[in-house]
Every structure is written in structure tokens, then in C-alpha cells.
Amino acid sequence: MTAQTTDLPADLAAVALAAFDQVVVATPGFRVRTGQHEMAQRIASSLHDVTLGDQPEPHSAVTVIQAGTGVGKSAAYLSTTVALALARKTRVVVSTATVALQEQLMTKDLPVLAAVLDTPFVFALAKGRGRYVCKLKLERLVGTGGAEATELFDADDDAAAAAQPAAAQPRRGVVWQDPIERRVALYDSLAAALAAGRWDGDRDSLAEQPEPSDWSTVAAERHTCTARHCPRFSSCSYYQARMQLAQAQVIVANHDLVLASLGMKALPDLDNCLLVFDEGHHLPAVALDQFSSAMDLSGLRWLDKLPKILIDVADKMGFVLVQDVTTLAQQLKTALLEANRMAMDLLRGVSAGYDVVHRFKDGVVPEALLEPFKLIHDHAVALSDALEALGAELKSRAKEDPAQATHCSVQYARLGQMAPKLNSAVATSAQWLNSDEPPLAKWFKSDTSSGLVFLSAHACPIVPGDLLRRHLWQHVRGAVVTSASLTTCGSFDYFLSETGLADLPQVSTLAVDSPFDYRTQGQLIVADTAADPKQVDLYTTQMVAALLADLRAVQHGALVLFTSRVQMQAAVGALDANLQDTVLVQGQMARGRLLGIHQARVESGFASVIFGLQSFGEGLDLPGLLCETVFIAKLPFSPPSDPVEEARAEWLKRDGRDPFSELVVPATGIKLLQWTGRAIRSETDQARVICYDKRLLSTSYGRRMLQGLPPYAVSRRVLGALSAL
Structure with a gap:
């Protein structure tokens, strides 16, 4: 025991598991989930004795847990890590990749946990500085059109000029204004809302989001901030939010902010808190983005x-x-x-x-x-x-x-x-x-x-694992990395390599199965096309024809996932009048509105089909009748023209390695796991996945990907006839 762990309960792991049990007992209609208990137990046993603070020979632990859909991973990791943190008088940072999960944690999961645990705690959402208004900048601009305002308006005039053709087209129902007039009117309204107490300075709390170029002029950016030397420091929206974070035992952030804040004191020191990376499969991509220029x-x-x-x-x-x-x-x-x-x-x-x-x-x-x-x-x-x-x-x-x-x-x-x-x-x-x-x-x-x-x-850079190992993991003492898709082709190897966790002695892995019975609840059908998917135009024509025939049989809700916008537009262009009334296309309207219309149609007894791209293949929760079938137009390989992926493949080949087998196949396997995961969302769902790419069964790499998918009943469809495998 270090000096920091004296006067603590003898068995912190038991304390963490007791908190998990409290949550379980307090959950209405709770169903026993073996996998959820396994996950909680692994977190408690891994993190209970990590060394926090400045110690000569610290003990670290990172536990990597794949938790299948329906496990209830947020309840497992929140109850255990928060209980451990409260017992050790430290804090937990929960990092996500999506706003949707942040909202779930802040509005549902953490309030439930706070109501259950005996020890009270405060939780808060961490945002980047640029989400808040700089009051000093705003004051300079309110009611002015003078030189100072013009200087600020023109700070990024090259970008503004580039965007002018798009900006010149007003949104529907909005009367076009001169850009300067529009900005002055916006800033006057923001200042009035602040003065009246109707607004807290957080961009996300505005009823209507400003244009990015308008907001950037008054955003509280680090480069323009004198911090505590600013005369508005005591009332600064950003620093008031920082003060709330300082009072919180649980902080919800995102991967971008965590990596961007390394060494900047915006979040708790990584060696003196517990970390949870949910949606952890995004970490490699975020790392590359953070360290690019x-x-x-x-x-x-x-x-x-x-x-x-x-x-x-x-x-x-x-x-x-x-x-x-x-x-x-x-x-x-x-x-x-x-x-x-x-x-x-x-x-x-x-x-x-x-x-x-x-x-x-x-x-x-x-x-x-x-x-x-x-x-x-x-x-x-x-x-x-x-x-x-x-x-x-x-x-x-x-x-x-x-x-x-x-x-x-x-x-x-x-x-x-x-x-x-x-x-x-x-x-x-x-x-x-x-x-x-x-x-x-x-x-x-x-x-x-x-x-x-x-x-x-x-x-x-082309190797995200090197970046994460050097900048993140060497500072972390206790962490949970979790997602529904960390293994690919049946192994953690790819994910551990991509995140820099491979071969580190403090790392342990656990795969927790979903409680769903995929063999009886679901079906995976691989529909052959005569054309090889590499024959892009011919394959697209045949795939679209097969897809439209299947769409005519949809009775409730369905989701079609495409690998490219060109492919999706080909399907849209082939829709007949009846199907046009049924299909909702990503990009035609805001995501929330599209999903709302889809739900309303299905609940009213009508068929409704969503056409979507990559971003609709992850995080979309359409249980029950809202999604009885997921159609996959093609295996979701990344575009071959991505310069970073090209450079990395080139480097691996030079080193005598096979980039297709080492990188492309496992990365595609993770995406495919996400895409198929849109089908079954609860213990009562009955759904099927139809993939039109025969390579899933006909190639060795396709069969590798198949090994990493849930155990669906798999069948092949050739010219309309089904054959079980």
C-alpha cells in the first residue's frame, strides 16, 4: 500500500462490486446478465490497487473489455469506477466518441447511479473552450461596426471568401442579410441574452446554432485568452464551467478533448484519476487526427x-x-x-x-x-x-x-x-x-x-499506437477501455496494436458475450450477385436490383447501409414511386428529424426504410419493429485513396508485411460488427441482416470477418433460393 491508500477499506474490489449490486437491485425490471457481472468484477479486481499520484514505482492497470450489445456496460463501469474513486477520494473521467452517449450518461445513467449510491457525488460535462463565448470579445462587437469589429470579422476572411457561394444561399425561411449586419445582429442578441440571464454562454444551449464563422469570432479560444488576468475572468462562461468541473467527482468528456488536453490541466492529471474510454474503438483515429497538421x-x-x-x-x-x-x-x-x-x-x-x-x-x-x-x-x-x-x-x-x-x-x-x-x-x-x-x-x-x-x-503520423503509447498510456494509472467492437476476426490483437496497448504488462482483456440469442433471434443472409464487387458499376446495378426487390417486402422498419454516396444515389435513383414514399435518405434532413419521421411511420403501421452511410452504421438504436432488417450493400472497406492508409500500407509492404491482412481486413471486420449490430437491440427483437457482398462467404478474409460477428444463423441466397450453412 502507498501512502495514498492508507485508511481505505481493506478490500476496495468488494466495495466496487457492492456498488454494482446496489445498482442492479435498484434497476426496475432488471434481468440477470452474466456478462455485466463479469465486466464489473474484472474492473473491480483490475483497478482496486492501482497507485495514484506521484509515486516512485507506481502500479498501473488497463483493462480492455469488449461488451456485446445488451450487456449494460455503462452501469457496470460507472458503478465500479465511481465507487472506487469515491473511496479513494479521487475522480473518474469518462470519455466517449459521440454526443449521443454523452447525453445518455449525463441525463440517464449518472443520475440513476447518484440516486442509488450511499455516498453523494457530483458529475459534470467537460467541453472544449471554443464551445463557450468570450465576453470580452462580445463586448467589443456589440452595437459596433467600427474598425475593431471589422478587424475581428476579417480575421479569417480567406475562409469566409471561400465559403461565400454557399453562404450566399440563405436557409429556407431565412431572409438574406449582409454578413456584417447578420453578425452584428447576432452579437447584440447574444449580449442581451447574457445580460438578462437567459443564456449561460454555452453555444450548445442556444436554441439556434450560429454559423461557424460567426461563432469563431466570439469563441473563447486559448490563443486569445489571458485567463485570470482578463477583467471578465470572474464571470467567464468557460472558467465558470471549469470551476464546476473542479467540484465534480465524475467528468464526462470526449476522446478529442482528452487527447487535446494532455499536459494542459484542463482535465484531472491522468496519473491521479481513473479513466474510462467508452466507444474505445475510435481512439486510434482520434489520435491520428490530434497529431496531424x-x-x-x-x-x-x-x-x-x-x-x-x-x-x-x-x-x-x-x-x-x-x-x-x-x-x-x-x-x-x-x-x-x-x-x-x-x-x-x-x-x-x-x-x-x-x-x-x-x-x-x-x-x-x-x-x-x-x-x-x-x-x-x-x-x-x-x-x-x-x-x-x-x-x-x-x-x-x-x-x-x-x-x-x-x-x-x-x-x-x-x-x-x-x-x-x-x-x-x-x-x-x-x-x-x-x-x-x-x-x-x-x-x-x-x-x-x-x-x-x-x-x-x-x-x-501513420502509426496511432505509437502516439497513444507515448502520449497517453505512459501517464495513465487506472483505465477501462470498452466498446461493443474491440475484437475483430475473433481476436483483440488488432485493437491492442492500433491503440499501443499490445505487450504492455499492465493490460488485460476480456470479451463479454451479449445476452441476446443470435441464433434464434437473428439471421444473416449473404445474397450472391453474379458480378464481383470489384466490378463496381456492374455490381452496383445488380446489387440495387436485388435490394429494391427486398425493399418491396419490408413491412415495418429497415436500414440500408451503403459504402459510398455514389452507391446510395444509384439506389435512390432506381426507386419507383411506391418505394420513394417509403425511403428516408441521410442528408435530406437533420438526423433527429429523419429518425423521428421513421419512428412515427413505423408506429403508425407503415413501412419505413432509412438509407444511410458510415455514420448511420454505428450508434443508431432502432429496437423492435423500427429495424427488422439491416441491408448491407457491400463490405465496408475504407476508400483506397485515403492518404494516411496508403502511406501506412506502403510502409508495411516495404517491411515485408501484408497490409491487407494486417490492417484492411481487421478494420473492415470492426465496421462490419458495428453495422450488423444495428439489427438486434433487445432480448425480444427478431431481425435479420442481408449482405449483398458474396465475398463474406466466398473468400478466406470474408470468413475471417465472419468469425468476429455474433453467432447468427447464416445462410446463402443464390438466385432467390436460400441454403443454410
Whole structure:
């Protein structure tokens, strides 16, 4: 026992399990779930003796638990981890991947637990700083149309210009306004709502969400915040939320925020709390996103503003800038323009179109192209140093002389609006100059979706496990990682490798079966098409024909999952008049409204079918008649053109490994497990899955994926005839 565990109950594992039993007893209509008890027992036994705090030889534990649909995993992990945390006077951070699960935890699961446990506790939702309004920025803009407001409005005018064709089309029922007039009206209404106490400064609590470009101007971003030196600190919406978090024993966050907050004190220290990563299969993708970078090579007007703002702020503060920021900004702009020119020449050589992605083989960039990136890095770092020095001076003066706090905070915000683009230039150029192994994926992207040609440079690591092991797991003392889909092809190996948990001595795994009887409740039918799925056009034609025939037999609710928008549109275009009245298509309306219409139709006795893409293959809960059949148009392989996946496959091949078997098949197996999981959602459901991709049965890799699916009764359908397997 460490010093931190003295005066604690002799058997903390028993305390945790007793809390689980309390929840079980208090749950109306509870059904005994062996798997749920196994999960609670594993968490209690794994985490009860982890060492928290700064200790010389700490004991750590990470338990990885796959809990099939219907296990009730949130009750299992919340009751045990919260009981352990309360007994040890520490905290629990529960991280999710979706807003839907956060809402479930905050509005259902945690209130139930709080009502049951003997020891009271407080729970709170953690959000990123940018979800809250900066009152100081808002005050500058209310009722103004002057130079200061224009400066803030124009902070990201390149992006605004790119978005103008879309922005010029008003939403239905909304009268078009001049962008400046619209923003001034918005900010006046926000300020009035704050003053009247009708709004707490949280963007998510607004009845109507502002346009992203409008909100970003008044968002409480880190780069524009002087924190406790700001004159509005005591009433700051973000820091008031932070104070609530400080009082909470249980904090609900998301994976992005947890990884983005590493080392920043926005959440409890990882070595002094318990962590739960629900929907843990998303961790690798989130890690890659967090440690990637990109910089714009087209919109460079911000570089004309940067030196003017730096010089103006320095003059107002009587501060002497060491660097010649005007020359540096011009040099940086010249280097970026040169990179733009060389990139456009390169892209024109590989494609006649304007929407192009060009990745560099093995992450090796031609030396001639690296020259402007070296200059970009040097000039951007020098400008960043100047900005940071001036920012540090502003903070120092605000601290030393409260009378200057407002003035310093306003000037700091002016600097901060330049920081993101400058930081992107520093980070992206540094990654482009990186030649470590494994190599980074590096690519140019040309995009015309905004109506203008926008060119950008990107870089991203290719091994998420390395990132998570280095930045996350080496700091964590006690954690639960759970999901309904952590194994693939019948093994944890892929997930453990992708998350950096493979071969770590503190890691244990457990697979808990669903309480559902898939053999009697469900059926998996693999419908053959004559065309091979690799014959894309012919396969799509045959698949759509078979799908439409099946849709005509739908009596209640059904879900069709497509692997691409083109494929989905082909099915939509083939619908006859009767089916058009039955089908709801993802993207035609807001997700919540679409699901509401679907439920209303089914409950009224009508057939209703949802057409959806990848995001509808996970987290969608349609029990009973709402989804009696899940149709899978094709095995959900990732697009082969993803530059990070391409770079990783290339690296593995160079190392003599098989990326298809090692990466593609297990990743697709996890998606397939998620997709098929939309079918049976309760012990009373009767549902079937129809997959039109014969490779699930006819190939060795398909049969590998099949091993990782629930034990459905499997049959093959050839030319309308079913044969059991």
C-alpha cells in the first residue's frame, strides 16, 4: 500500500462490486446478465490497487473489455469506477466518441447511479473552450461596426471568401442579410441574452446554432485568452464551467478533448484519476487526427495583417519587437507562394482536374520542394517567437497592473486571432521536414468545393499506437477501455496494436458475450450477385436490383447501409414511386428529424426504410419493429485513396508485411460488427441482416470477418433460393 491508500477499506474490489449490486437491485425490471457481472468484477479486481499520484514505482492497470450489445456496460463501469474513486477520494473521467452517449450518461445513467449510491457525488460535462463565448470579445462587437469589429470579422476572411457561394444561399425561411449586419445582429442578441440571464454562454444551449464563422469570432479560444488576468475572468462562461468541473467527482468528456488536453490541466492529471474510454474503438483515429497538421497555401491575406497587428500592439504597449516582423511576414508569404506554385505545377502534372490529392511515396519530398518548406519553417518560427514574446509581455503587465488588464486582454485577443494560422505553418512545415521512421504521410490537396481553388499541405503520423503509447498510456494509472467492437476476426490483437496497448504488462482483456440469442433471434443472409464487387458499376446495378426487390417486402422498419454516396444515389435513383414514399435518405434532413419521421411511420403501421452511410452504421438504436432488417450493400472497406492508409500500407509492404491482412481486413471486420449490430437491440427483437457482398462467404478474409460477428444463423441466397450453412 502507498501512502495514498492508507485508511481505505481493506478490500476496495468488494466495495466496487457492492456498488454494482446496489445498482442492479435498484434497476426496475432488471434481468440477470452474466456478462455485466463479469465486466464489473474484472474492473473491480483490475483497478482496486492501482497507485495514484506521484509515486516512485507506481502500479498501473488497463483493462480492455469488449461488451456485446445488451450487456449494460455503462452501469457496470460507472458503478465500479465511481465507487472506487469515491473511496479513494479521487475522480473518474469518462470519455466517449459521440454526443449521443454523452447525453445518455449525463441525463440517464449518472443520475440513476447518484440516486442509488450511499455516498453523494457530483458529475459534470467537460467541453472544449471554443464551445463557450468570450465576453470580452462580445463586448467589443456589440452595437459596433467600427474598425475593431471589422478587424475581428476579417480575421479569417480567406475562409469566409471561400465559403461565400454557399453562404450566399440563405436557409429556407431565412431572409438574406449582409454578413456584417447578420453578425452584428447576432452579437447584440447574444449580449442581451447574457445580460438578462437567459443564456449561460454555452453555444450548445442556444436554441439556434450560429454559423461557424460567426461563432469563431466570439469563441473563447486559448490563443486569445489571458485567463485570470482578463477583467471578465470572474464571470467567464468557460472558467465558470471549469470551476464546476473542479467540484465534480465524475467528468464526462470526449476522446478529442482528452487527447487535446494532455499536459494542459484542463482535465484531472491522468496519473491521479481513473479513466474510462467508452466507444474505445475510435481512439486510434482520434489520435491520428490530434497529431496531424495542415496549412493553407492559398489564403494568405492574414500575412498582410499580421505585422500590422504586431507593430500596432507593440507600439500601444511601448514594447520593442526584436524581430523585423514586416520583412519576416513578407518572406513567409513569398515562401508559401513558392510552395503553392510548385504544388500547382506538380498537381497539373498528375491530373487534369482541380480536385486532387497527391501523396509523396514513403513520405519523401523532393529536395527542390523542401526548400520553400525550410524557409516557411524558419520565418514562421521567428514570427511565432515575436508573437509569443509580445503575448507574454501583455500577460505580465495585466498581472502587475490590474488597471491595464482590459486593455492588455483586448490586445492579447488581437494577437491570438493570428496564432492558429501561424501555428499551423510551424507545425506542418516541421512535419514535412521530418524524416523519421516510420515516415509521416505527406500530401498536397487541391479542393474546389467552396467555389474557389484552395490548396493545402498536410502531414500525419501513420502509426496511432505509437502516439497513444507515448502520449497517453505512459501517464495513465487506472483505465477501462470498452466498446461493443474491440475484437475483430475473433481476436483483440488488432485493437491492442492500433491503440499501443499490445505487450504492455499492465493490460488485460476480456470479451463479454451479449445476452441476446443470435441464433434464434437473428439471421444473416449473404445474397450472391453474379458480378464481383470489384466490378463496381456492374455490381452496383445488380446489387440495387436485388435490394429494391427486398425493399418491396419490408413491412415495418429497415436500414440500408451503403459504402459510398455514389452507391446510395444509384439506389435512390432506381426507386419507383411506391418505394420513394417509403425511403428516408441521410442528408435530406437533420438526423433527429429523419429518425423521428421513421419512428412515427413505423408506429403508425407503415413501412419505413432509412438509407444511410458510415455514420448511420454505428450508434443508431432502432429496437423492435423500427429495424427488422439491416441491408448491407457491400463490405465496408475504407476508400483506397485515403492518404494516411496508403502511406501506412506502403510502409508495411516495404517491411515485408501484408497490409491487407494486417490492417484492411481487421478494420473492415470492426465496421462490419458495428453495422450488423444495428439489427438486434433487445432480448425480444427478431431481425435479420442481408449482405449483398458474396465475398463474406466466398473468400478466406470474408470468413475471417465472419468469425468476429455474433453467432447468427447464416445462410446463402443464390438466385432467390436460400441454403443454410
